[in-house]
Amino acid sequence: MNQNKMISEVVGELLGEDAVTIVMYLKGKEQVSEFEVARVMKTDIHLARAMLYKLYENNLATFERKKDRVKGWYVTFWDFFPDNIPYIYKKLQSKKLESLRERLMRETDNEFYMCTNACTRMDFDKAAEFNFKCPECGCLMNPMDNKRTIEFINEKIQDLQKEMASAPG
Template sequence: MTLTSKEIDTVISEVAGEDVLELVKVLKGKRNISEFKLAQDAKQEINIIRNQLYRLYDSNLVSFTRKKDKQKGWYIYYWTFNDGRVKDLRTLLKKKRLVKLKERLDKEQKNQFFLCKNACSRLTFEQATDTYYKCPECASLLNQQDNLKTINHIQSEIEILEKEVRINQKN
């Protein structure tokens, strides 16, 4: 399964920030490009490029080699984008989302919820008793909410994600 460029961009933005996308465009399909060349090609200051590279490196989206500049005595870093990492990260993000969704499902199943008719607040039973069943924002009376639809919605989202994660692990 190959990812579309939009899917790839979404994963990269989520783990490293949307601002790195321009730099990734410059990095893609090449190997061992010096950070100075990157700064030049991405038309950014070297400090900004370095910051973006570190964020990409944090998620193993880039790797580097370094060489000592014999005349100046300092190291120059050469960077390569790790294409194959994007898929793993995508699966990882899905697993994280699954954990969160399961926590939410658990909360929905274990609690009763109370909703303001103006939709400014949604409180648990404990919170609603604290405010005497009045909305903390507009003081309207709160109504108990039937959250079956919410539960069903979360459950189907979990099902879809679990299936996707299984497929990704097979490939």
């Protein structure tokens, strides 16, 4: 995985697509003023500031406050801070891996039932509560082969592990 992809994944998952746009703009530049960011984002200065400070709170940007000699007010100047990206990336990926493993366990440990019209799918205990009749349409619920689902989750786990192994940093 290349560095840009990792950056946009991390920033996007943490703070959303607007933050990715800001980071990609700051990247490779130095000391970008908050007003320039607002202009690039086509947003007002308050929203731009809010987004920039969110980056700062997540250790993804640093700033310096300088007094504008002409106007007399303070302006912040921003830099992208990439050092924590690989660490945050690994943390996010491990969390995803963990939840996939939990899903896999749920699928392998339970028998699932689905109604003939495919409106509901539930595990054995839940289906038994409804006497194996679909709560939506009243049809009989049948045990379902979840081999494909298990295969699918297993593939996703393998992909994620490969991705994590090839990540820089």
